[in-house]
Amino acid sequence: MSEIPMTYVLFVSFALFFIGAYGFLTRRNMITMLMAVELMLNAVNINFVAFNKYLFPEKGDGVFFTIFIITIAAAEAAVAIAIIINIYRKFKSIDSEDADTLKW
């Protein structure tokens, strides 16, 4: 059984990252934007795991980092949702275009 080449995996993570970035830029619903951020984080996770597997198979550093990132992503999601709830209470909307008072 031949191995899947590394570039395939990197392509998946590349595609995932830019799908996330595109979603973050185009969507205005904050929950969707949060999901887009999660997509980008997962793209990074894939990168870590792939490089760990193909370049340094005898070590586990990349995998550890992935676990960290997953943990942080969970915490971040909790914080972000709390912020979104507060924004909703203030603006009666979770549209990012409506919450534009933080400026000059």
Added chain:
Amino acid sequence: MQNFSYISLVLIIPIVVFAITGLFGKKFSAFSGILGTVGMLVAACLSYFAAYQYFIVGGRADGVYPTIIAFKQTWLQFSPNLSIDIGIMLDPISVMMLVVVTTVSLMVHFYSIGYLHGEERYATYYAFLSLFSFSMLGLVVATNIFQMYMFWELVGVSSFLLIGYYFEKPSAVAAAKKAFIVTRFADLGFLAGILVLSFYSESLDFQTIIHRMMDYNSPIFHNANTASFMGLSALTWALCLIFIGGAGKSAMFPLHIWLPDAMEGPTPVSALIHAATMVVAGVFLVARLFPVYSQVPIALDVVAYVGIFSAFFAAIIACTQTDIKRVLAFSTMSQIGYMMFSLGVAGGYWGEKGLGYSASMFHLFTHAMFKALLFLGAGAVIHYVHSNEMGDMGGLRKKMPITNIVFFIACLAISGVPPLSGFFSKEEILTAAFNHNKIIYAVGILTACLTAFYMFRLYFMIFWNKSSVSHHEGEGHHGEAPFTMKLPLIILGLATIVVGFIPFGKYISADGSILESEFHLNLAIIAVAAGLLGITIATAFYMKPSEMPAKISASIGSIYNSIHQKFFIDEIYLFVTKKIIFNLVSAPAAWFDKNIVDGMMNFISVVTENTSDGIKSFQSGKIADYVLWFFAGVILISLLIVFAF
């Protein structure tokens, strides 16, 4: 050597009273006058005790009165040799000044209880009065020329505050400003003089300066005396500059213009500050540095001629003024001129030559008493008549018998009629002038005659002239002034009679030794005759209403007018400041400030404002915008990293 450390209490009491009445006076306004008076009474008693202890108990050591440093604390140390100290120095003149200042201040504090009764800012008045007393006492006991300078400015400030006490009146505000600016301008000379003197003598301490400058052979004296600038030695310049400061404070020509206007203040203040104490600070300053002055004949001549000119000049103007306080102001200026030229004619330091010095201090002492009396008497009259103009007065002798008597005594004293105090001091001054310079003596005699004339003109215009003044009757007006105002008048009246008998030369002389002033009968007769002549003319003109004065003044029309306008000195000052200085210096400077200096600042602010206005739209508040810029930045940086490095 006795302990004189209690003298510091004389300074501490007024400043504490100032703090209490200044901070809490509003709550117990009526009490502040009593507090101030009691405080001053204690200070006066301490000064009398100190004088007794110093002159009688302590006595002489090695034939001179010792200079005692009762307290000394280094305040600012510049270098090992040069420091500014705060301390208390007792020598004959400072002990004498302590007595004069506390006595007159006590009288004025007591008198003001009645004079300013019911005044709205009564407590503030007493606070300022205490501040003044503190500053003046600090000035006379200064050990250090810089300490003297600080207190010198403090008396200037208190004078400013008290002249401007009735600050609702624009004229009082203008007078206060004028007094402050003119004396401040003169103090510039004083400061420059201090710097030059201390640069050469390498010390700020009076005793050290005098000690170093008295020694002809010392290199310090040699340096100061040979370093020359524009034909005069550095020492001469220093002393002349210091004298400018003294002339400003003592209202000598041509820096006298503030004194007549300073009469806008309450009358007791004029008695204290502008007659008895602050204005003689200049005389005191020259007397304090007299040993140094005596080394430089040119500086002494400057003092003498400025003094005699001011004395004569002021006496002429005083003859034409109609405001009683202004007559007294010019008379003060004239008498201070006497003290100044008396110092100036004391050509030497030792023995008989130093007569002028003693005479000057003697006159300072007697003048403080009778001039304070005159002012307080004038205050009583103003209190009664509610006007400063002589035309509104006349025939008051029946209504105010006590004021009449004490005013008469004071007028006799200032005219030099024996055996009142003014006679003794003036006779000594004229003797000193006769021994030194005949021209000054002649002008001095003439001035004495004028003095007697204008003082009796004043006296007759107030108390005699019109047989009785009717326009105050029927108003239910109080007659004589209240008790608090009468008592100081009586005390000062007694003082005016007796202080002349103090053998002053025994206590105060230039070199500290006993000066037996000989009584020159011939000179005394001339001086008294001059005074009596003035009195006779005044009696003839003013005792009864008469046409003569008006005729005479009409016959010399333009001259009379220019004298009445005080020789247009004020106008000259206004011309110089408004036309010349404002147009040629201030206006261009203001233009530069407004256009160049302000312009640069405005330019910077305009540029900043426009730039920030332009870039503020970046802060749109829209998350998508921020993210876009963020990504663009990240991509740019990664491209740079990939391709550029």
